[in-house]
Amino acid sequence: MPRQARTRQLLDMAWALISEEGTDQLTLGRLAEAAGVTKPVAYDHFGTRNGLLAALYEDYDVRQTAIFDTAVDAAKATMHEKARVVAASYVDCVLTQGQEISAVVAALGGSPELQAVKRSYQHAFIEKCQRIFAPFAGTAGVSNAGMWAVLGAADTLSQAAADGDISRSQASDELMQTLLAVVKRSA
Structure with missing residues (x-):
């Protein structure tokens, strides 16, 4: 093979x-x-086992990024629509992989090497969102701190939906509102 x-x-x-x-x-x-x-x-x-976990995280991220990019590119060029699509895509990607990605993310936190892999993908997501929302933000753009808040909300809300604590639509809606608030504050 x-x-x-x-x-x-x-x-x-x-x-x-x-x-x-x-x-x-x-x-x-x-x-x-x-x-x-x-x-x-x-x-x-x-x-190594850590190499396998890192490859699993990368596998998930590559698939998530492709779905995310396709959805964002197809969205209307309005702040609200981009925020809706970003939020829905993020939540849907986590729900598609289910509890498995949560387990991999938890295992990734166990070593500095794996944490570095996770951080590189977090930075890539933040930079991508800053580019997507730059047309709607002020001249300074969307702040790093604001995007870290969005990422934290995205992870927590997606996990809550995966655990069945909230619905998919509740997770997407709350994430969209969080993202809109961060972008509006930058304007």
């Missing part, structure tokens, strides 16, 4: 294992066993 196809197979199997058993049970040995490959194959693709 070509390397790229094998990596995809291993990532898909890792997501399935997380769904069934959680991240605590996810090891490269367990992944190899479930995927029907030898341990050296799994180690060759990811190096």
Whole structure:
């Protein structure tokens, strides 16, 4: 099997294992066993368990970014519509992956290397949103602090929706209002 196809197979199997058993049970040995490959194959693709977790986070982020970018590009060029689409896309991406991404994010916080991977994607999201909302903000643009607030709200509201504490629409609506408030304050 070509390397790229094998990596995809291993990532898909890792997501399935997380769904069934959680991240605590996810090891490269367990992944190899479930995927029907030898341990050296799994180690060759990811190096370490942390490498696997980082690859899972990246896999999620690549898919989330593609969905997010497509939706934002298709949205009308108004502040309200861009905020609605950003909020809905963020929540939907988390809900699509379900509890599995929450488990990976929790595991990512466990080491400095994995925290660095997560932070790089957080910074990319903040910069993207600052570009999206620049036309609606003042000359200084949307503040970093405001975007960190939005990101915190996005993560918390999405998790609450994934946990069933609030609905998808409640999470999206609250996130949209938070985003609008931050952008309006910058104007």
